[in-house]
Amino acid sequence: MTIYRMDHVGVVVEDLAAAIAFFVELGLELEGETTVEGEWVDQLVGLDGVRSDIAVVRTPDGHGRVELSTFHRPVATSAAPRAPLNTPGIPRLTFVVDAVDTVLDRLRAHGAELVGEVVRYEDYCRYCNIRGPEGIIIGLVEEL
Secondary structure (H helix, E strand, C coil), X not given: CCCCCCCCEEEECCCHHHHHHHHXXXXXXXXXXXXXXXXXHHHHHCCXXXXXXXXXXXXXXXXXXXXXXXXXXXXXXXXXXXXXXXXXXXXXXXXECCCHHHHHHHHHCCCCEEEEEEEEECCCEEEEEEECHHHCXXXXXXXX
């Protein structure tokens, strides 16, 4: 058995348009949008009566993709916690950017909140973590 590649990371959001705008501002490109429903979706996600809007954004090199989805039905029974970074199982997406400070300033206009501080790791990089849409933790790395 061989793994060929990681295809995408999926994130459920409440406001799909805002999440798309956030990731496009970050520099990802909108690949496409669709609505899914029906028996195959119900079977896939283990819920009944699913109707979900989905958008896929990709990195400019085409190798990294994020699937953003919002569920119209069924209604979620609980919300994801805004847990700290050291919580086991908490997801984090990390992107290499050209200038951490510039990207951070642009994303703040879309609701991004800095977690901790922007730090320099030796002569390798500048790095920070932010909370984006729905509390998603995003790492920003500027290679030096």
